[in-house]
Amino acid sequence: MATMIGYLRVSTEEQASSGLGLDAQRDTIQRYADAHGWDVAWYEDAGLSAKSLARPQLQAALDRLGVSPKRRDVDGIVVAKLDRLSRSVADFAGMLELARSRRWALVAIDLGVDTSTPTGELVANVMMSVAQWERRIIGERTSAAMQAAKRAGRHMGRVSVLPEATADRLLELRATRTLAATADALNAEGLTTATGVPWTENAVCKAHKRVAQTSPTPRHSSKDLPLTI
Template sequence: MTTMIGYLRVSTEEQANSGLGLEAQRDTIQRYADAHGWQVVWHEDAGLSAKSLARPQLQAALDRLNVAAKRRDVDGIVVAKLDRLSRSVVDFAGVLELARARKWALVAIDLGVDTSSPTGELVANVMMSVAQWERRVIGERTSAAMQAAKRAGRHMGRVSALPQATVERLLALRATHTLAGTADALNAEGFTTASGVAWSANAVGKSCARITKR
């Protein structure tokens, strides 16, 4: 039998809203799972926002999925609504890319994304294309801003500081991964550099050096 992780999330502000409550999400996922003959195991982050993927139970779920197929005890992850997993298309696309690379299913019931089916995978591919476009637009805007500053004789360093959630995830991954492995994992999970572009091994090394000098 297929076993899926049912992921539930609610922020502090949303906890009083029954339409976004944990039990409502659980019921939606359970009904979908019953219709597909799936068994569900639950991971729940209560009182946390979706501004990043750095949430304890979500990371535990991803760690459980991202092992060798022979040792994996689950087949994928399912959420009732996309925004329970992430409010960022780029972040969601990062998880989709990870699911594709490691060959596990990702399901967002409200949008009809279900990578275990051809139609659901088509929807997922469209979302990944949108995310790729968004990344390119961010990169072009950053480059244009830096070029304009250079023409005006102003020095531009990093566009912004790394969010704390990114710093924490970067350091956690670096403790057990190579520079390249850390970059790959950050990109797969939807984290970007301070300037909004994808991570490289060089960027990981420089960021770690800056962080440790604080």
């Protein structure tokens, strides 16, 4: 009976996405393995992107596959979706060459291909090229949209809200203290930024500008602030 490495991967953004979770991938691989009479050795990388092959469990799987065929205890690697391995054509091409030279199989269930065959290798290469093209197109469109929004004066990204009590205290401190002293005082009082991290001079400067602009009745005008920052 053949033993295949079942590789699972999900990025941070994909963890909550339907059909991309680790459990869904595991179920797909297990059913495929049962149908082919394989044993499965599981490896998984959770919260990691496929932009590179520098993933701990993937590298461990490749190391296990990299020994000589006579000493190897696994016959290949199987994934539910090809992009669970890589979205880079160059990286995937290197993996294909490694599979050929070491004589192990790479199976992508979503494509129904096995790279130990010439046809399976051809289809896998074409699909990886399409996946990389799609990622680059999405990136270009996102960048263009962000630039258009920036020109229109719209904010892009998550907006964090500073608690009113913290904002008032920041204004009060800035009336008589430098940025550094204000950050130290806020941290000493256990008050954090809107994202829950300690204050820095830069964070105080940015927060003060936002608070001063949005406060309907500012407690202190800019002329009250010390010139030294």
